[in-house]
Amino acid sequence: MRILLIHADRFSFRVTGETSVAMPSELQKASPEGEVAECLVVFMAAEKGDEADIDSVVSQVTGEILSLAGQVGTDHLVIYPYAHLSSTLSPPRVAVRLLDEICRHLQGRDHLKILRAPFGYYKAFEIACKGHPLSELAKTIIPVRQTEGSAKAEESEALKAEKTLKSEWMIITPDGEQVSAEDFSFSTRPNLERLFRYEKSGTRISDQAPPHIELMRRMELVDYEPGADQGNFRWYPKGQLMKRLAETYVSRLVVGHGGMQVETPIMYDYQHPKLSLYLQRFPARQYVLLSDQKEYFLRFAACFGQYLIQHDMQISHHHLPCKLYELTHYSFRREQSGELAGLKRLRTFTMPDLHTLARDMEQAKEEFIRQTNLAIQCMEGFGLDFEVAIRFVRDFADQNRPFVEELAACCSRPTLIELWDERFFYFVAKLEFNFIDALDKAACLSTVQIDVENTERFDITYVDQNGEKQHPLLLHASISGSIDRVLYAILETQAMRMKKGQKASFPFWLAPIQLRLIPVSEKFNDACRQVLEKVPYRIDYDDRDISMGRKIRDAEREWIPYILVLGAKEVEEHCLNVRTRDGAQRKMTVPELLSEIESQMNEKPFLELPLPKRLSRRPIFVG
RNA sequence: GCCGGCGUAGCUCAGGGGUAGAGCAACUGAUUCGUAAUCAGUAGGUCGCGGGUUCAAAUCCCAUCGCCGGCUCCA
Known part of the structure; x- marks a missing residue:
């Protein structure tokens, strides 16, 4: 980052127009114009490479500013983004983040009065430099790569929370009996025990490649594509056919259930105020695309596109439950390279995504049960066996006993329950169907969740009986889970049959x-x-x-x-x-x-x- | 992303400082066949890519990409 500090008798500026990287959210954080008498003006430009260690850049820059402000004896600061200081500018996202952080740190000093100019706008300014020896100072700040211990400082709030999150594990039987998972006799459900151990400790033991990888190639279904990014596969005619069949089947089920099928963009503006808030909870996990000067991220599910539609829709209580459905061809998640595994985990995949708006918790629970049944039907159609895990915020589970029992009953098998004391995520209930593969590893397929957060965040409303706007509840559901993963599960199922000496076959x-x-x-x-x-x-x-x-x-x-x-x-x-x-x-x-x-x-x-x-x-x- | 293993013909793999190997597949010919591999012949390789050491590198060294496993992670 380049900074230019000027101790001035007078400084004023006003916005004159938008540049190509203008973002409306900046105008909420900064003033469109301003005037100060005696002050220290800090011109700054974020450069390529600053994102390698934001914290170090921020602390060095604030250090320089505070030190000079102390030396010249001023309490008035002007933070002024000024791109012309550098010819190798960072992406706008990084620049804004640096500005935000620097301002936040400076605001922590109570005696300082800070005026911030907006990023991404043309501005006119007038300055009267004092001209004494300390009145002009230019510096280049280079990020210092931090040691490993603090490198994870960027970790998001949600991820940090998850680490400290304590949970209790139970098993509930179809007739509603509940015992601690440690005390449950798993003898008739070996896969449920595998799921429990896997979820609880997270460790696995295997020295072999999952058998579906050899099968997907030998059967000429899918293959690696060395010419693409990792986790992006090529589909041969037979595999593409199976994929289309599976997609068609799932889409028919969902549309039959009342899903209104839509299609939404695969990329979104990184600076969109609402989306970027949501993204900050899970940083550095998406593909970022640079087009002209603007940055876009590739969607990791259909959530955004559907939220934005729902925000613009006119919905009355007569329309609820209201269901939007999309087959996300594709969703993108930039998983760490070591996390990729054949068709089990890809960076580019296809997933059915259903979002249901519900009037109240009663309606949400009703839909939850219906969608769970739909997911069961779907798994049966694919010939897949699975184990059920349901995660609840404890208060929700306590207040909704009959619902928990009804869910367990409709899954008609012992079900793993995880109870959290606090809600760290957007949901209060999350059901998963987990597939156990030939190497005894678990992979999540279908899921249904009750979201209590996002209709408010994205301002999604319906009009109730009294003509008043209300935020509905939101259910997320993926009836089959990722289609690629369904194929993985089918192939692994056949690999297990072959291991037992039986003949493999597709439905x-x-x-x-x-x-x-x-x-x-x-x-x-x-x-x-x-x-x-x-x-x-x-x-x-x-x-x-x-x-x-x-x-x-x-x-x-x-x-x-x-x-x-x-x-x-x-x-x-x-x-x-x-x-x-x-x-x-x-x-x-x-x-x-x-x-x-x-x-x-x-x-x-x-x-x-x-x-x-x-x-x-x-x-x-x-x- | 980190740690470890691997990368030789279309596929599965052997070789390991001095002429590049096999089986299957492909191609050509013979064969016209009764429920999980008919026979013979031909062609096919910058030994992942890039540097270095050496008279000489597929082989040794460095870097890089990819695959597999473990850790981490899966909104």
């Missing part, structure tokens, strides 16, 4: 290839083509010039649910020889086969195969 509606025709020899290619036309599912045929045994093997390794072998016998008898994942072979007609499949689709979405139907025409994406 029929999600299988990229649902049926494969295998001609006994080239002579039957035509017959295959005829069957192909009669089957309205994702069906292909293996016309490669290789042995039949080999074709069977390849189809089995792709986990294809139905393998149809076609030779002289079948053509003659007008039937199909159907091989299924259980190894059985059955003779069936096409209509018989179709009616069996119909029930397996179970009213789930269907999408066409985005690949050539002839295997001989299909390129190879991975080894």
